[in-house]
Amino acid sequence: MFSKILRPLTDLVRHILSKPDERGDLTSDLFRLKIRGRVKQLIKDNNGFLLDIGCGEGLLFETISTKGNMIRCVGIDTEHEMLEIANERFQGMKPHSLNFLKAHAQNLPFLDKSIDIAICINTFYNFHTKDDVVEVLEEMERVCKRDGFIIFDVRNKINPLVYLSFKFVWLYDTQVTLNAYSLSELTTVLTSRGMVIKETVPIGFPITMFAPIILVKAGYQ
Numbered sequence: 001m002f003s004k005i006l007r008p009l010t011d012l013v014r015h016i017l018s019k020p021d022e023r024g025d026l027t028s029d030l031f032r033l034k035i036r037g038r039v040k041q042l043i044k045d046n047n048g049f050l051l052d053i054g055c056g057e058g059l060l061f062e063t064i065s066t067k068g069n070m071i072r073c074v075g076i077d078t079e080h081e082m083l084e085i086a087n088e089r090f091q092g093m094k095p096h097s098l099n100f101l102k103a104h105a106q107n108l109p110f111l112d113k114s115i116d117i118a119i120c121i122n123t124f125y126n127f128h129t130k131d132d133v134v135e136v137l138e139e140m141e142r143v144c145k146r147d148g149f150i151i152f153d154v155r156n157k158i159n160p161l162v163y164l165s166f167k168f169v170w171l172y173d174t175q176v177t178l179n180a181y182s183l184s185e186l187t188t189v190l191t192s193r194g195m196v197i198k199e200t201v202p203i204g205f206p207i208t209m210f211a212p213i214i215l216v217k218a219g220y221q
């Protein structure tokens with residue numbers, strides 16, 4: 001009942017706040033756009049093999065396509081439809097060696113220590129359980145080279161707006177799963193495996209602890 005009124009309203013806000021050329025893309029909106037922009041900054045001095053986990057329509061590769069110095073980029077997603085859109089987006093203009101694969105984030109089809117930069121953004125908060133998120137983080141750590149790093153975002157449950165909007169999601173959207181986490185509960189998965197947190201970037205509020213979104217870059221010492 002509530003969602004019948006509120007869902008179109010939230011869709012409209014998302015539409016207005018999207019970048020004009022991304023409007024209509026299922027994975028576009030202002031925060032996701034900001035996250036992709038910050039990821040670009042975090043990887044600006046690096047090159048090598050980049051993996052985007054849960055790549056959706058491939059919008060991250062559009063963001064970094066001007067970078068030009070990645071050697072190989074792969075996007076994986078479970079949804080065939082998303083991968084088709086991603087492939088169409090880069091048809092005939094693949095900026096790097098760019099490929100899209102159907103694969104599961106919890107079971108990455110890559111060898112141990114084979115990836116320079118493993119990224120998973122705008123995806124964890126839609127997973128049904130924390131165990132799913134932990135499995136993906138463990139997979140990211142497994143495939144990451146010793147001199148590489150991983151990047152992911154945390155929808156921060158300490159932020160009151162995130163906490164309330166996720167808890168009461170049933171009021172405005174009955175179909176979506178939204179789960180928020182604290183920074184420490186996700187980073188301990190990595191630190192217990194020998195990684196260190198290299199950088200945290202608050203998005204949406206300048207104080208990391210209370211920011212609605214925290215972007216995390218982790219690697220080895």
Ligand SMILES: C[S@@+](CC[C@H](N)C(=O)[O-])C[C@H]1O[C@@H](n2cnc3c(N)ncnc32)[C@H](O)[C@@H]1O
Pocket residue numbers: 027028032036053054055056057058059060076077078079082103104105106120121122123
């Ligand atoms: C909200 S979109 C984010 C897309 C992209 N990362 C971005 O920032 O624009 C989440 C994507 O993750 C994919 N996904 C969900 N669960 C997954 C899983 N277990 N393994 C791989 N991809 C998954 C979905 O199909 C969807 O395309």
